[in-house]
Amino acid sequence: MCIPLVVGEGAPFGAVSFNDLQREREWAEPLIRRLKMVAQTFAGAIQRKLLEKDLRESALRLSMVMDAAGAGGWSLCLDSDRVWASNRTRELFGFEEFEELTSGNFELRIHEEDRGMVVSTLEDAVENRKMFALEYRIVLTGGQVRWISTRGHIRCREDGTACRLMGLSVDSTEKKQGELRLKEALAEAKSLREQLSHENDYLREQVFRASGHDSIIGSSAPVFDMLEKVRMVAPTDSTVFITGETGTGKELLAHAIHEQSTRKSRVMVKVNCAALPSALIESELFGREKGAYTGAITQQIGRFELADGSSLFLDEIGDLPLELQTKLLRVLQDGQFERLGSHATLHADVRVIAATNRNLPNMVQEGTFREDLFHRLNIFPIEAPPLRERREDIPELTWRFVQQFNRKMGRSVESIPKPAMKGLKNYSWPGNVRELRNLIERAMIMSQGKTLCIDIPNLECPCHELPTLDDVERNHILEALEKSQWRIGGAGGAAEALGMARTTLNSRMKKLGISRF
Numbered sequence: 001m002c003i004p005l006v007v008g009e010g011a012p013f014g015a016v017s018f019n020d021l022q023r024e025r026e027w028a029e030p031l032i033r034r035l036k037m038v039a040q041t042f043a044g045a046i047q048r049k050l051l052e053k054d055l056r057e058s059a060l061r062l063s064m065v066m067d068a069a070g071a072g073g074w075s076l077c078l079d080s081d082r083v084w085a086s087n088r089t090r091e092l093f094g095f096e097e098f099e100e101l102t103s104g105n106f107e108l109r110i111h112e113e114d115r116g117m118v119v120s121t122l123e124d125a126v127e128n129r130k131m132f133a134l135e136y137r138i139v140l141t142g143g144q145v146r147w148i149s150t151r152g153h154i155r156c157r158e159d160g161t162a163c164r165l166m167g168l169s170v171d172s173t174e175k176k177q178g179e180l181r182l183k184e185a186l187a188e189a190k191s192l193r194e195q196l197s198h199e200n201d202y203l204r205e206q207v208f209r210a211s212g213h214d215s216i217i218g219s220s221a222p223v224f225d226m227l228e229k230v231r232m233v234a235p236t237d238s239t240v241f242i243t244g245e246t247g248t249g250k251e252l253l254a255h256a257i258h259e260q261s262t263r264k265s266r267v268m269v270k271v272n273c274a275a276l277p278s279a280l281i282e283s284e285l286f287g288r289e290k291g292a293y294t295g296a297i298t299q300q301i302g303r304f305e306l307a308d309g310s311s312l313f314l315d316e317i318g319d320l321p322l323e324l325q326t327k328l329l330r331v332l333q334d335g336q337f338e339r340l341g342s343h344a345t346l347h348a349d350v351r352v353i354a355a356t357n358r359n360l361p362n363m364v365q366e367g368t369f370r371e372d373l374f375h376r377l378n379i380f381p382i383e384a385p386p387l388r389e390r391r392e393d394i395p396e397l398t399w400r401f402v403q404q405f406n407r408k409m410g411r412s413v414e415s416i417p418k419p420a421m422k423g424l425k426n427y428s429w430p431g432n433v434r435e436l437r438n439l440i441e442r443a444m445i446m447s448q449g450k451t452l453c454i455d456i457p458n459l460e461c462p463c464h465e466l467p468t469l470d471d472v473e474r475n476h477i478l479e480a481l482e483k484s485q486w487r488i489g490g491a492g493g494a495a496e497a498l499g500m501a502r503t504t505l506n507s508r509m510k511k512l513g514i515s516r517f
């Protein structure tokens with residue numbers, strides 16, 4: 001049949017004109033319907049073609065984007081087990097361009113150590129309809145190992161059953177190798193850190209020993225009481241305030257407290273407030289920013305920051321200038337401070353141990369030391385007793401120093417003449433243990449053989465001050481004891497010579513710290 005085509009209204013075309021058709025409506029209407037249907041069919045086909053073209057172009061664009069990102073797309077139909085794989089996926093897994101693929105092809109490529117993990121992750125994802133992310137190795141035909149990182153999800157039918165696994169895979173070999181190298185580097189750094197920490201412990205031990213800080217020597221009652229206080233306060237975080245004359249071992253005590261505390265794995269930080277010019281103490285304690293003042297060309301970490309997590313020993317605290325006492329009080333109260341030249345508030349967890357040989361209550365009276373700071377420091381006071389109040393410790397201390405110098409100087413001094421030891425015990429020791437140590441060092445240098453020759457003028461009474469009554473009494477008793485060859489009671493004994501009962505002499509000797517050895 002010849003189908004007339006109508007192009008424009010009123011324009012006859014072919015065998016029948018439009019106006020004729022109008023007139024002969026009955027005949028024309030079915031034809032018009034037919035024409036419309038034919039037109040619709042054509043339009044549908046054209047639309048479908050266009051849609052297919054669009055889809056092809058979108059797929060192409062998507063493929064290009066994925067290729068540019070180095071990602072390979074794939075889709076596994078769970079019913080047929082067939083896999084659609086993009087060119088990049090084929091490239092990654094080493095498959096030919098038109099090779100028919102099933103899940104088995106992929107599974108065979110996976111490194112046998114990772115296969116179980118991959119299969120169970122995917123099974124779990126299918127079962128629970130959830131997304132999956134995997135990292136595993138594949139082995140290519142030449143034996144080359146490649147790391148693949150895959151992410152994907154499950155497509156479900158309308159009834160909720162899983163029908164398809166879709167994902168993207170990328171080559172993560174370089175990233176993985178980087179991670180492995182980083183892991184190795186971290187493991188190495190960790191082992192180096194442990195090694196350093198052991199070396200640090202070892203060196204600290206050495207320094208501690210070399211500086212004579214091995215132990216506090218003495219078994220007298222005052223030393224016993226002092227060590228008992230150390231034992232009680234050390235494990236707490238409380239501030240400790242050590243007082244005592246110069247050379248009585250205050251620093252040694254501070255070390256003992258730190259070493260018995262929970263902070264002992266860190267080094268105790270020390271500041272000598274008397275040794276630093278007052279202009280520098282602030283930056284020493286709290287640090288400073290670069291350019292905080294003329295000449296401050298670098299940033300400096302303060303001792304409080306350094307001592308974070310450890311103990312800070314503030315030696316000669318009585319010499320701290322007044323304006324810094326206020327700042328110190330603030331740190332002691334709330335642990336906060338600022339670096340010089342900065343407004344940023346810093347916080348440090350520091351246990352403070354302060355020491356002085358000055359009379360702080362007097363300084364408070366005079367107005368040279370802040371009263372509130374004194375009370376803040378004086379939480380747990382410990383006094384290091386002067387050597388003249390614990391003379392019974394002198395032989396033990398003397399021998400310990402002789403042994404130390406024997407080792408240090410390669411000497412073998414074995415004996416100390418009795419009169420020398422007597423002299424040591426009688427001396428008033430204004431410089432305390434430090435003076436005794438220095439004196440022994442000097443004597444060791446001057447002695448030749450195995451006997452320590454303490455040839456110090458006026459050793460019997462080197463202090464040019466008037467001797468105390470105790471000193472006079474001690475000397476007198478010692479003289480009597482020497483004469484009686486240390487026989488205390490009985491005929492010819494020291495008690496008889498001194499005109500006192502044996503028991504009285506015994507208790508006097510105890511009080512004055514007189515013993516034969």
Ligand SMILES: Nc1ncnc2c1ncn2[C@@H]1O[C@H](COP(=O)(O)OP(=O)(O)OP(=O)(O)O)[C@@H](O)[C@H]1O
Binds near residue numbers: 211246251433
């Ligand atoms: N009980 C002790 N046992 C062993 N050595 C001690 C003892 N007391 C002090 N010393 C030694 O005496 C010397 C001085 O001690 P230290 O520096 O601790 O005294 P100090 O009281 O802090 O002195 P200063 O007030 O001058 O700062 C050090 O060599 C120390 O090892």
